[in-house]
Amino acid sequence: MAAILIDGKAVAAALRQEIAAEVASLAILREKPGLAVVLVGEDPASQVYVRSKAKQTVEVGMASFEYRLEAETSEGDLLWLIGELNANPDVDGILVQLPLPPQIDATKVLRAIDPSKDVDGFHPTNVGLVATGAGGIMPCTPLGALLLLQSVKTDLTGLDAVIVGRSNIVGKPMAQLLLGAGCTVTIAHSRTRDLPALCRRADIIVAAVGRPEMIRGDWIKPGAIVIDVGINRVGDADGKSRLVGDVAFAEAEAVAGAITPVPGGVGPMTIACLLRNTLTAAKARRELD
Numbered sequence: 171m172a173a174i175l176i177d178g179k180a181v182a183a184a185l186r187q188e189i190a191a192e193v194a195s196l197a198i199l200r201e202k203p204g205l206a207v208v209l210v211g212e213d214p215a216s217q218v219y220v221r222s223k224a225k226q227t228v229e230v231g232m233a234s235f236e237y238r239l240e241a242e243t244s245e246g247d248l249l250w251l252i253g254e255l256n257a258n259p260d261v262d263g264i265l266v267q268l269p270l271p272p273q274i275d276a277t278k279v280l281r282a283i284d285p286s287k288d289v290d291g292f293h294p295t296n297v298g299l300v301a302t303g304a305g306g307i308m309p310c311t312p313l314g315a316l317l318l319l320q321s322v323k324t325d326l327t328g329l330d331a332v333i334v335g336r337s338n339i340v341g342k343p344m345a346q347l348l349l350g351a352g353c354t355v356t357i358a359h360s361r362t363r364d365l366p367a368l369c370r371r372a373d374i375i376v377a378a379v380g381r382p383e384m385i386r387g388d389w390i391k392p393g394a395i396v397i398d399v400g401i402n403r404v405g406d407a408d409g410k411s412r413l414v415g416d417v418a419f420a421e422a423e424a425v426a427g428a429i430t431p432v433p434g435g436v437g438p439m440t441i442a443c444l445l446r447n448t449l450t451a452a453k454a455r456r457e458l459d
């Protein structure tokens with residue numbers, strides 16, 4: 171039996187519609203929510219993401235503020251801009267696109283963002299609030315992955331989840347969200363012994379390692395739900411490039427119960443969740459929560 175294909179594009183579009191409706195009703199009473207995106211340097215992939223973030227922000231009825239700074243921008247100048255955005259009442263959410271150039275300490279920059287405007291959920295205050303189940307802003311990619319899981323199975327209680335990858339951006343916060351949803355969570359990484367055997371026990375696999383097609387079909391328990399967070403650009407034999415995930419999709423699809431594609435899986439959800447976090451932050455700042 172072939173796997174259910176989890177359509178991230180469709181789930182994200184439905185989520186954006188809900189957000190747009192709520193933004194419209196909110197905007198009757200108050201200023202519309204605003205999202206500021208800061209890009210340092212000219213990384214082409216980052217430029218594509220920033221452009222689609224701005225477009226979708228406007229589409230749901232929010233204000234979009236874009237800041238494109240040259241690659242040589244100093245840490246001090248970036249910190250100054252963040253101070254301005256923290257103080258600007260039209261800005262509800264601030265996102266500083268990662269990675270940052272080497273002269274800038276990303277940790278320092280992320281800590282400078284007002285936690286109530288930290289729509290990426292990367293500030294230690296939000297990390298701590300989410301980890302203790304005390305609220306806080308959830309990071310967009312793990313939140314999107316969780317919503318995709320719940321789109322095929324509403325109750326995840328008691329399921330064995332294996333997350334492959336231990337990054338602060340995906341692996342660790344994903345573990346917190348799955349714990350919160352009642353899963354038994356294992357975080358695997360490059361030093362894990364016998365990763366294939368560990369994965370074979372999982373009801374849920376979340377792949378977030380950034381290695382093209384590393385997770386093979388025979389690592390997957392029949393019927394398991396597979397969420398592929400990886401976005402890897404690889405060169406084809408004919409010289410063209412294409413996007414693949416961290417999961418060998420064709421093999422995995424034959425075994426899994428449900429699986430996300432790349433592209434069209436977690437990626438679109440990341441942006442939809444960014445908009446959701448911006449709306450949540452805007453409501454909190456307007457004391458409508």
Ligand SMILES: Nc1nc(=O)c2c([nH]1)NC[C@@H]1CN(c3ccc(C(=O)N[C@@H](CCC(=O)O)C(=O)O)cc3)C=[N+]21
Nearest residue numbers: 219265266267268269290310433434435437438440441
């Ligand atoms: N502070 C910060 N927050 C981020 O959330 C953040 C970041 N920095 N730096 C870069 C990564 C990457 N990221 C993506 C968002 C959407 C897609 C996406 O929509 N991808 C499409 C395909 C896009 C394509 O064709 O290239 C898809 O998977 O279907 C991908 C990647 C957010 N990031």
